[in-house]
Amino acid sequence: MSQALEPARPAAARGAGEGGLKGLVRATEIDTRMLGMVGALLVIWLVFHVASGGVFLTPRNLWNLTVQTASISVMATGMVLVIVTRNIDLSVGSILGFSGMVMAVMQTAVLPNLLGFGSPVLWIAALLAGLAVGVAIGGLQGYVIAYLGVPSFIVTLGGLLVWRGAAWWVTQGRTVAPLDDTFRLLGGGAEGALGSFWTWVLAGLACLAFAAGLLSQRRRRLRYGFPLRPVWAETLIGVVVFAAILGAAAVLNAYEWPAAITRRYAEANDIAVPEGGLRIGYGVAVPVLVAILVGIVMTFVAKRTRFGRYVFAIGGNPEAAELAGINTRLVLTKVFMLMGGLAALGAAISTARLNAATNALGTLDELYVIAAAVIGGTSLAGGAGTIVGAMIGALVMQSLQSGMVLLGIDSPMQSIVVGIVLVIAVWIDTVYRRRAA
Amino acid sequence: MSTTLDAIADHGRGFSDAIDRSGPPLVDMRDISISFGGIHAVETASVNLWPGEVVALLGHNGAGKSTLIKILSGAYKRDSGEIFVRGEPARIDNPRDAKAAGIETIYQTLALADNVDAAANLFLGREIMTPFGTLDDAAMEAQARKVMGRLNPNFRRFKEPVKALSGGQRQSVAIARAILFDAKILIMDEPTAALGPQETRQVGDLVKELKREGIGIFLISHDIHDVFDLADRVIVMKNGQVVGEALTSDVTKDEVLGMIILGKCPPGAKPGPGAARG
Numbered sequence: 001m002s003q004a005l006e007p008a009r010p011a012a013a014r015g016a017g018e019g020g021l022k023g024l025v026r027a028t029e030i031d032t033r034m035l036g037m038v039g040a041l042l043v044i045w046l047v048f049h050v051a052s053g054g055v056f057l058t059p060r061n062l063w064n065l066t067v068q069t070a071s072i073s074v075m076a077t078g079m080v081l082v083i084v085t086r087n088i089d090l091s092v093g094s095i096l097g098f099s100g101m102v103m104a105v106m107q108t109a110v111l112p113n114l115l116g117f118g119s120p121v122l123w124i125a126a127l128l129a130g131l132a133v134g135v136a137i138g139g140l141q142g143y144v145i146a147y148l149g150v151p152s153f154i155v156t157l158g159g160l161l162v163w164r165g166a167a168w169w170v171t172q173g174r175t176v177a178p179l180d181d182t183f184r185l186l187g188g189g190a191e192g193a194l195g196s197f198w199t200w201v202l203a204g205l206a207c208l209a210f211a212a213g214l215l216s217q218r219r220r221r222l223r224y225g226f227p228l229r230p231v232w233a234e235t236l237i238g239v240v241v242f243a244a245i246l247g248a249a250a251v252l253n254a255y256e257w258p259a260a261i262t263r264r265y266a267e268a269n270d271i272a273v274p275e276g277g278l279r280i281g282y283g284v285a286v287p288v289l290v291a292i293l294v295g296i297v298m299t300f301v302a303k304r305t306r307f308g309r310y311v312f313a314i315g316g317n318p319e320a321a322e323l324a325g326i327n328t329r330l331v332l333t334k335v336f337m338l339m340g341g342l343a344a345l346g347a348a349i350s351t352a353r354l355n356a357a358t359n360a361l362g363t364l365d366e367l368y369v370i371a372a373a374v375i376g377g378t379s380l381a382g383g384a385g386t387i388v389g390a391m392i393g394a395l396v397m398q399s400l401q402s403g404m405v406l407l408g409i410d411s412p413m414q415s416i417v418v419g420i421v422l423v424i425a426v427w428i429d430t431v432y433r434r435r436a437a
Numbered sequence: 438m439s440t441t442l443d444a445i446a447d448h449g450r451g452f453s454d455a456i457d458r459s460g461p462p463l464v465d466m467r468d469i470s471i472s473f474g475g476i477h478a479v480e481t482a483s484v485n486l487w488p489g490e491v492v493a494l495l496g497h498n499g500a501g502k503s504t505l506i507k508i509l510s511g512a513y514k515r516d517s518g519e520i521f522v523r524g525e526p527a528r529i530d531n532p533r534d535a536k537a538a539g540i541e542t543i544y545q546t547l548a549l550a551d552n553v554d555a556a557a558n559l560f561l562g563r564e565i566m567t568p569f570g571t572l573d574d575a576a577m578e579a580q581a582r583k584v585m586g587r588l589n590p591n592f593r594r595f596k597e598p599v600k601a602l603s604g605g606q607r608q609s610v611a612i613a614r615a616i617l618f619d620a621k622i623l624i625m626d627e628p629t630a631a632l633g634p635q636e637t638r639q640v641g642d643l644v645k646e647l648k649r650e651g652i653g654i655f656l657i658s659h660d661i662h663d664v665f666d667l668a669d670r671v672i673v674m675k676n677g678q679v680v681g682e683a684l685t686s687d688v689t690k691d692e693v694l695g696m697i698i699l700g701k702c703p704p705g706a707k708p709g710p711g712a713a714r715g
Contacts, residue, residue, distance in 0.1 A: 224575060304571040306564050309553070313561055316552035316598075323512060323548045325533040325562035383552035 027233040033377055033432065034389060040425075041396050048403035055406055059255035063282055065395070065402055066252070067188040067353065070287035071096075071346040072365065073394035076372040077298040078342035080390045081308075081335050083373055084315040086382030087145065087152035089336065091159030092343040092369050095137050096362030098167040100347035103130035104176035104357030107183055123183035131344045137163060138340020142333035152336075160366065168359050177356030187352030188285035190261050196253040199283030203249035207242050214238060253281035287349040291391070294345065299387045311335060315383035371418075372397050375425045379433075396425075455489035455649055456669060461524030462487050463622050463653040464540075469508055469518035478504040480677045481518070481710055486622065486653040491644060493656045493668035493685075495697055501677035502657050503545070506624050509655075510542035511535035522622070533562075539621035543628060545657075547611040551600035555592075556581035558599055559614045584613045588643065605636040612640070616647065623647060626657045641667055661697065665690055675700045678711025 025032055048056040055061060075092050082089045107126035115122055141159050145152045185192035194202065214234055221228055229237075257265070257280040265280070266273050284292075302308040310331045314321040322328050346365070351357045376393025378385030400421060404414045464486040471479045479501045486492050494502045507513045509520065511532040520527045522538045529535050535542070549558050556577040565573045565580070578595055585592045589609040599607055608631060615623055625644075629637040644654060644667050656664045665671070665685060673680040673696040680700045683693070687705035695701050700713040 220575060224579070300571075306566070306572060309557060309561075309564060309572060312553055313550040313557070316550035317548065319546075320548035320550050321561070323510075323532050323542070323544065324550075325531075325536050327533075383550075 024233075027230055028237055029229060029233075030237075033429075034386075034392070036432070037376070037389065037392050037396070041392065041399065044396065044399050044403065048399070048406065052403070052406045056403055059251050061402070061406065062251050063255040063285070065398060066288045067285045068402060069395050069398040070188075070285070070291040071349040071353075072368050072372055072398065073291050073391040074294045074349065075339075075342050075346045075365065075369040076376065076390040076394045077294055077387045078335075078339040079369045079373040080298075080376070080378050080385040080387055081302065081311050082152075082339050083370070083378045083380060084311055084382055084385045085332060085335055086315055086318070087332070087335075088370065089141075089152065089156045089159075089339050090366050090370075091137075091141065091156040091163055092339065092346075093362040093365035093367075094160045094163035094167070095134055095340055095343040096347040096350060096365055097359065098137070098163040098170070099130040099134045099344035100351040100357045100361050101167045101170045101176065101359075102133045103127060103183075103344075103348060104179060104351055105170055106130070107180045108176055108178075120182070123180045126180065126183060127186075127348055130348060131341055134340040134342075134344025134347070135337050136340070138337040138343070139333060141340070142336030145336065146329035146332035164363075167361075171359075173359050175356050175358045179352065179355050179357075183348075184352045184355055185286050186290065186348050187350075187355070188287050189353075190257050190282065192286040192352075194283040194286070194289065196281035196283050199249050199253050199281070202284060202289075203245050206245045210241050210245070211238060249284070252285075253283050255282045256280060257282065287353065290345070290349065294342070295387055295391050302387055307331065307334065312383060317383075368394075368397055371422050375422065375429075377429065455651070457488040457651065460488075461521070463490075463523060464509065464655075465521040465524075466505070466509060467519045467521070469505060469515050469520075471504060471508060471513060471516050477677050479508070482674065482677070482679050483709075484672050484679065484682075486655060488621075488651045488653055489648055490670065491648055491654045491656060491668045493658060493661075493664040493671045494674065495658060495661055495664070495671055495693065496674035496680075497697065498659055500659075500674040502674045503626055504677075505674070506542070506626060506655060506657055509535065509622075510540060510624055512542075536562075536618070539619070540624065541615035541618065541620035541622070542624040543611050543615050543626065545626040545630065547607055549599050549607060549611060552598050554597060555585065555595050555599055555602075555610045555613075558610055559584070559617055561614070563618060580617070581613070584617050585609065588613050589639075604631040605633065608632060608636065608640075612643065620652060622653050622655075624655045624657070627659070628656065629658075629663050637663075661690055661693055665693070671696075672709075673697055675711050679709030680711045680713075681706040681708040683707065 025035075045057060075096070079089060079092070103126045106129045107122055111122050111125055112119070115125065137159070141152075141155050144150050144155050214237065218228060218234065220226075256262075259277065262278050262280055263273070265271070266278050271278065302311070310321065310326050310328075313324070313326065314328050314331060318328060343362075347362065350361055354361070372394035373385065373390040374380065374393070375396055376386070376389030376391065378390060397418065400418055401414060404417060409417070462485040464484075466485065467483050468481045469479055469483070470477065470481055482501070482505055484492070484494070484505070494506065496502045504513065508515045509529065511529045511534050514530060520529055522540070527534075527538050529538065529540075532542075550561060553561075556574065559581050560577045565576045567573045581595060585595075589606065592606060592609060594602060594606070599610055602610070608628075612628075615625075625640075628640050632640065644656070647654060656668060658664045661671075668685050670682060670684050671688070671693055672682040673693065675697070680696050681702040683696075683703070683706035688703055692703035692705065695703065696706065700711060702708040702712045
């Protein structure tokens, strides 16, 4: 309330006259919740690093971590919108399984007959077919939820069973492999990564974009006379983010191709091997690039488009949104279509990574996706959540999983730990929200 | 809105004779009925509203006044009856239809999306877009500052979700939303229920100003003292039916109370289908 009583001080620096951590947080306008999550992630990493005898924080493990997180984090961005509208989607794992199976069958059995074997457009045609299936399934479920009024929990619980069964029917349970070579790049691996040069280019572009964003935000605030961040705070944010981007690029580039693959590659391409051996860095993997792009697009959709605004308004007060003239049913249907499409994209990444579509692909993914969104700050009461948060949430989940594998913890114990961590994380968040409110 | 303002200034008309009965009524609801699960919430109710007129719709809780008005604002669909807007039959099936007809509503619950800020609420469903098809938040906030400056000059919390605002501030956001888009017909459901004396006076001033602009206003209340002095006419409902209507100049507060409580029409009132016999 004290803010309301303060007279407006246009263009005054924020956080002036406040010392210590509180002043820092206020001046930089950092979301403390997000900061806490990143802090928790770093703690998890450090604990695993020490416990595993220095194996966790290595380029190789971190690179693998990014690739393993890609599929879940892509789907988590959609789950944020679903949960924000006070709904849930339990069917994403099964949609992943079914659309993955469709994509695999398309590129191995159906499309080669139409386009010819090894056609360069084979992979994209298969991908589009899979995406169309995902969007159609999402649209169907969304229609039943929004227009027929069946609760989303039930509709997608049904979907969980239906689409898993449908995946089985596509090939009578047979595994489909191997997949198209170009399609497989979506899954990462030595070929499916950008390499050092393009990774540095990407990191440079990301730094430029971030700096431009900071500047344009500052200019906009100035134009409308809104309070500005002090220059030192802007600089601090810039430096920290630049360091994070460039550091991530350096780590991903530091993971190098295994010697045998490098030798074969050099022989195949007539590259002279210099003294000390040829060193080729992996760089950002294609699935990770896909996930980053999805994150950017979904953040844009959530924050800058009418659709995103309606999604949050519906989550805040469905009745008010309806009375404001929003076609809430259509918006809801679109949210589920988007979720279906993202599940299909997740399927492309998972199948490409495995180089096969199996019947069990994506089993239990719905729970990891929901957990990622919720750990990332999406409120199950609706109306609140961020895309970035959900993606970091996915990274937290995957770090736990991957760290426990490194420690040799057996799978039942992993499930127990992940389950407990989920509950504790949401409990901490509830306490935090109650204090903040 | 500004053109009507100018026209009124030209004619220099006073407060009481701002009602324009030269044309058709702004709103004419005829024989409206709606029932929920066999209960007649509203039964053959007829009400009308002229430009520049303030009509108070009175009755106990459950008398059917809110339900009747929700039919006009598109929140409920009527079972039977007709609605004419400016003499033309109007099809109002949902809130979008009502808004298109120039009918704006300030709901008792305010109907705000609590998790987004004031500007987002003001423009909900009618956002200003940039040429690139993205939300123009800066333009919306600038407009919001303008209209809020007129309603509530002390309001500064444009960046906060409206759930962080006080009752009065939330009320002004809801009112600002209703008058932002050139409303011709304004429905205010219990507009002062959550307000303190000073804010109530502000709402009263606003009603008078809008009336001068030629806007027709339905004030809905269960408390006659809230609205009697603002209204030109009262319509009383009981058990889903219209008890009767009267110009406020022809009846006393006590007589209107008698209509509300007993359903008994005084000599100055025109009885409706729900009037008590004998």
